[in-house]
Amino acid sequence: MSAYRHSVSLLSEKCKGCTHCLRRCPTEAIRIRDGHAVINTERCIDCGECIRLCPHKAKKAIYDPLDSIKKFKYKIALPPPTLYGQFDNLDDVDCMLKGLLDYGFDDVFEVACAAEMVTEYTRRYLKSEDIQRPVISSACPVIVRLISLRFPTLAKNLIPIMPPVEIAGKLAREKARKEHPELTDEDIGVVFISPCTAKVSYVKNALCGEKSNIDLVVSMSDMYFELLDTMKDEISPAPISRTGMIGVNWATSGGESSSLLNDRYLAADGIENVIKVLDDIETGSYPCLDFIELNACPGGCVGGVLTMENPYIARVRLQNIRRYLPVSQNRPPRSADGTPFPAEYDVGDFPEVNPVSMFSSDRKTAIRLMAEAASFFETLPEIDCGYCGAPNCRAFADDVVRGKAHPEECVVLAKKKLNENK
Template sequence: MSLDFKPVYLDSTKCNGCVNCMKRCPTEAIRVRGGKATIMYERCIGCGECVRVCPTHAKKEFYDSLDSIKNFKYTVAVPSPSLYAQFNNIYDTNYVLTALKRLGFDDVVEGAIGAEYVSAATAEYIKTQHRSRKPVISSACPAVVNLILMRFEHLMDNLSPIQQPEEVTANMARAKAQMETGFNDSDIGVFVITQCAACVMGLKNSVNARIDGVLSAKEIYFPLLAELNKLTPADLENLSLAGSLGVSWGASSGEAHGLKTDNYLSADGMENVVAVLNDMEHDRLSGLDFIELYACTLGCVGGTMNIESPFLARTRLRKLRNSMQEKPVSVTDFSAYKRKEAYRCNNVFKLDDDMLVAMRKTLKVKDIYSRLPGINCGSCGAPSCMAFAEDVVRGTKAKCRYTEAYLDDKRSKTKA
């Protein structure tokens, strides 16, 4: 995983040093040091859990500002499907797409159309796979992909090699812009509008598509709403390409819906994703063709950069989808949509590159851990007693405020 662009940062003036984000992080990437939550970026998968749970709103996502579109002669917006669900009473996607153009974009190509090609390519890919590579795990949620490469590396071969929908759409958008304008590549700016930190990180680091900026749904919400309110039916441009299947991708199960199979499992929310991956690791999910996993509750409508609650947003998306027709796309050769780089596992948890040294360190960890209270209170600044023991062996200076008390306690009990 390339980390040239980071997903989240800490506003240290707002951080009060509580343990909420640290306790929720699925890769134990946060420590509280000097009264502030520090992020170990080599472990951060961009899932946004810390942003979601921070009571003082000190954790924030990185994204580009709308002003950055001014740096290009010709700009194209690529909105994610969940954007439609942020607004009430949208029964024609052309309203949102036309309003986006009025924000200053020269063209709009909806992310939902790339999603439809990804569905078609994924369906072809699944057909060609041996039983040992099934179920195929969706690679659409970048936080889930990063989690698997870090914590479940042996499930790597089950990950779908197909690109993210936004990458497919961005490539389509750039090709269209080049053909229609004749501008140089560097004059064309392709901007994805997304709902989550993992997407920003994944797309800014993408090797599959050139994406010039990634904007957040929450930043463009109010300007976009203002444009939407001004639109009359006569103003509408016919910009929509995708049908109901692509729009469905905005919420969990939508992606699997496009595969036209019911032999799939769909789970969302980080704890549920981890539980499903554990089941898969124990070989309890063989027989399925496809597993769709999203780090956010209910899928992309649950992204931290959305405005609306995921539950209401899902309802709106369902109503929109049901008012639309399916527009099937066909992909005969999925390789055109394959990622350009193979997945690489990223074991950040090993204690040393030399296995024998790592074994010795592991023994030290077990020894330290056996003397800790095991209550995982987090007051030492590590998310669990085990993480504390590992940190100490890695050379961090930290103290457990309870250890002495507990040891004394045990001693006195023995005496009695």
């Protein structure tokens, strides 16, 4: 199996070991070693939170450079609805889509169109009887990875459908093959304009379970500056957009769930709120809810670390754009076999990472190490000061039994030992 490709990395020459990122990483993937942050790649879920928080710009996002699109003969842009909210005075989405064509893309396929299809599929899925409730949206890749690492018992609550970006990539490629039968699959480059690091990792690691339909992921901020040059304020550009209000709704928190015509939902955004909701679902706190929409970024995708605009301003702009759109333009037909969505969009079971296996692949050893960590934790001061380089005393205890830290790196234990030896 090839190694997981991350989209967040550290510029150690800029890192001052200040611990801002250490304390807020949702999976406790960061440690401070020799005065610098170190990311544990097995635990990192590429949420981008450390990029957002680092005051010294020592964390960076990895994505494809815009120039790389040139290697394809036929280039298709996949703009997500978040992109529509980045521009001041954008009354007509077609001006922006035309700007993408003028930049050099041969076609554009809006992710919002696939999002409208997923909305309809989700409505049908919620009517199924034999599903685990509340159903959790699987559109944000951070949530899917967070559940597999920290909340594995909730993996069965995730709706097993491809996210809109993957469906958009698949449909865009099929459309190109149909309209241009002379093209081979290798000639076609499907390029997603991403608002966040997590979606870069999603594509690079083919988290849909097979090879992704997307070839490249470029940053929304890079594309933004190019579009400022190519977008023209035409009074009536040729119609390109095929999305309705529902598709545009997906860019902001609450937009996915409010389109489901079902009031029994909860929508939360921001990684800390999301973790609180997942904790609550695990303890059975929401027995009357059908659907949970979770977005790791504040405000939803508009708050992604690769966007340009303040998420609250982007939200208002999207509300203005939506005002002139029909409700939906992409309602898929019902499947003949009565299933909520076609088998080609079904991703099957999501992976579950057993917390025990984080200690050792041998179950017996893992259980012994877990017990040792619990017993060593009892000796720690539980003040979570961070001086040891771990985010809290429990994580430090785990590091010690895994041989990744020494007990005396705890300043309180070291002082105690010093006093005993006096």
